[in-house]
Amino acid sequence: MGDQGDGLSALVEELAELLRVEGALLRLVEPAGDARLIGAGELSGGLMAAAAVAPMTLRDQSEARTLRQLESGDLLRAAHGRGDALGVAVRSSTGAFFGELWALSITQRGFSRADRRGLGLFAAEISRHLDRVRIVEDDSVLFGDSDARYAAIVEAMAEGVVVQTRDGRIIAANRAAEVILQMSGDELRGRTSLDPGWRAIREDGSPFPGTEHPAMVSLQTGQPLHGIIMGVRRGERPPTWISINSVPLFHHGDPAPVGVIASFSDITTLKRVEEELATSVGYFRRFFELSVDGIIIGHPNGRLLDANPAACALLRRSLSEMRALGRGGTVDPADPNIRRYLEIRAECGVVRGPLRLIRGDGTILHAEHAAMDFHVDDGDNFTVITFRDAEGERRFERAKRDFLAMVSHELRTPLTAIRGTLGLLAGGVLGDLKPEGVALVRAATDNAARLARLISDLLDSSSMDAGTFSIVASPFSLAALLDEVTATVEPLLGSAGVTLTRVRDDDDAAYGDRFRLQQVLVNLIGNAIKYSPPGATIEVDVHHREGGGLRVEVRDRGPGIPPEDQRRLFERFVQLDPSDSRRRGGAGLGLAISKAIVDAHGGRIAVDTREGGGSVFWFEIPGPPRELAVVE
């Protein structure tokens, strides 16, 4: 603080000169409570001598007492045997007390008002000077370079820091070091890297010899080391992983390090996340390599980032060929679906369906594919495409369809002869039968009809599987349809002892797949008959809806269907009570097929509980398409 002292000394000297007094004295109270004296003038030597004589007096005594002594001239008298003093307080701009400024006279000339004013001006000048210095000093409290401050910074660090001597002994450790190494400072001090109190391991799990500890290596070589990773195991606990830096310490002129500072951070969490990531990446990589489906990953800039071995095999190209072609290069540009796929993907982010790809030899691969876009942080759009050869599946589906058609034909042909013969017998064409014969032939006829229905249902079910279930809609006569339905179910009604009533509005025009709708009605009425007690009446109610559509209800007085089963009823192979199937007959396909037919019409089908017991099976179908309605 030489500057401060010099500046103040000059002011004090100037004061003495200006007031023509033998001495001037500035007494400053330091923040720590000590007093500092700056003197000037002829008296100063003596005054300082006085201060030296009674340094403790001046240093330790209170402000009030010093003032009193000075004012009473005690100090001057003590030094010179006589004298007067004029004093003024020196305060900071904020009013804080810095100390006092004194003019001292031993000539006993007395002080004028001008002297007082002059002293006040000097005191103000000294205040300004001190204000400037104090601000600088306040900053240096924070940024000064004392050991204590370094120690505080080190103590506050999240990184562990230990200081080791030339022989590797730990002589200091901060709080973070204690936490990371899970040892108290006392436990740490005195240990060395060679005998650390824990087992050090490398990343591969092998022991980490103490001699290779970065602190020891830095001591050995005089070179700093950075980012050495070490696992610290105490007992059977999982290791704490640390990343260590070591910096050797030198004394001036001594080439050999006198010690080393090792700092380390706990990277256990980081390492675990890294390992999990590596495991996860490894897992997906294996999945990618092993998948029997082709997988292509496309980069937003159009490059093909990666393709798995299955993709290369399916497309008969090497990975480098695929890369050279880019992400879209293997897609057949003539595939009519591409534009639609791109639109769907832009909207939904994911699309699936058949896709034509071009193999390395120029042939077309009919693939089934799924593509999904995914965004990364910077907003780019990567795409994953998986695909498989669908030709085999298509061939299989075709073969299955052909086979089913063949089986159906082969089953129906003998059935036609059986059904026909029985029909002729029952019709009495070959003469009258005995009553038992009539009953037997009717039973055989019913069973042949059942077999025929079952074959139809299985065929329909397989069409539903293949997604080829379709309808052919056209205008038809409602009356004719209902007549045919009635004729079909007539024999069933007779044998069950159930009556059928039909209600419909006057409009005979209807639109849909007449044969399929007949199938639905026969199904629903057949079910109603199956579950109706003898003597019951089944009501069929057909009404037109707005736009030419139909609502058909089949109401029975059967046992009814619990609400929780009403939806499940329209699934395939569902018969609510499995023990029931033998008694009631049927493969559980009828309602599922009915639903498929109604769905294909764009309608809906459901069952409600009927008031007073029983069920209402109903379906609604829309009318003809608008263009058709206009044409008509």
Next chain:
Amino acid sequence: MRSTEPRSVACVEDEAGIRLVLQVALGAVGGYRVALYASAAEAIEGLAADPTDVILLDVTMPEIDGKTAFRRIRELPSCRESVVIFLTAKARPEERSELLALGAADVFVKPFDPMTLARDVAAVWDRVCGFTGASARVG
């Protein structure tokens, strides 16, 4: 040259058992003159010399199938006006529309009811030829 009601029906069917049922259902029950053919080739030859009002034609047959037979029969001058009804054991909607698109008057599905077959044939005849009252003959 069509009469108000069909008098003769030819059945082209490779299964002997079904031929027998057809013969009784159309002959004994329906009262038609019935000509039976076991193959398309036989039918083409027979119908050239002896045409019938209605031809019931099985779809699935060895060698010449029903669809080919249909075209060949239509080429016969004697059968240009015959009403051809397909008889099929495959009842897919798309097959039905395909057969109708060929120019068939209707498609009957196997198995059929032999007691109503003649009436059904007459109904098709009515619809195609525009006469009424023909179905009364068997009803």
